[in-house]
Amino acid sequence: MPVTPLPAKLAGPPLSDREAITDVCYAAFASLDHADEQLFMSVITPDIHTDVAGTICNGVDELKAKVFERIGKKLDTIHYLTNIRVSVDTPTTARVTFAGQAVHCRIGKGSEPGPNRYTTGANYRCVVVKSDGVWKMKEMESYYIWAEGDPSVMEG
Numbered sequence: 001m002p003v004t005p006l007p008a009k010l011a012g013p014p015l016s017d018r019e020a021i022t023d024v025c026y027a028a029f030a031s032l033d034h035a036d037e038q039l040f041m042s043v044i045t046p047d048i049h050t051d052v053a054g055t056i057c058n059g060v061d062e063l064k065a066k067v068f069e070r071i072g073k074k075l076d077t078i079h080y081l082t083n084i085r086v087s088v089d090t091p092t093t094a095r096v097t098f099a100g101q102a103v104h105c106r107i108g109k110g111s112e113p114g115p116n117r118y119t120t121g122a123n124y125r126c127v128v129v130k131s132d133g134v135w136k137m138k139e140m141e142s143y144y145i146w147a148e149g150d151p152s153v154m155e156g
Helices: 017-033 037-042 060-072 151-155
Strands: 044-052 055-058 075-090 093-106 117-131 134-149
Touching (some): 037 044, 037 060, 055 060, 093 151, 117 151
Antiparallel strands (some): 044 055, 075 093, 093 117
């Protein structure tokens, strides 16, 4: 039985800025792991700029086409984020760095032997901004440290 991700707006007391900024990073990757477009759109700015694994995207439409549609909808994925550091630079801007491991599998083939997985490890840098009281990702860059498995998995 698939696990449903938590909604974009979480129940309970408001998160601190640092918690909300960290949650933006977690939610961005969880949206891919669960192919949850609503969650994806809730944590990115319309003018987002990304450079992840050499895939450069300028704006939400390009990011959705090149990443969400290609990764979130065509692969089974699990993303692990760790070593998150947050610098709240102004009341409306923050920088975040973290390490991430991403496991990409052909849909339904993750537990089968053979060339069905591609796993990467990378360092990330993000800029997160607050608009109308909500933190969203404006920039993301990654630097890949290692990769293992069959890179053709990324073609879907």
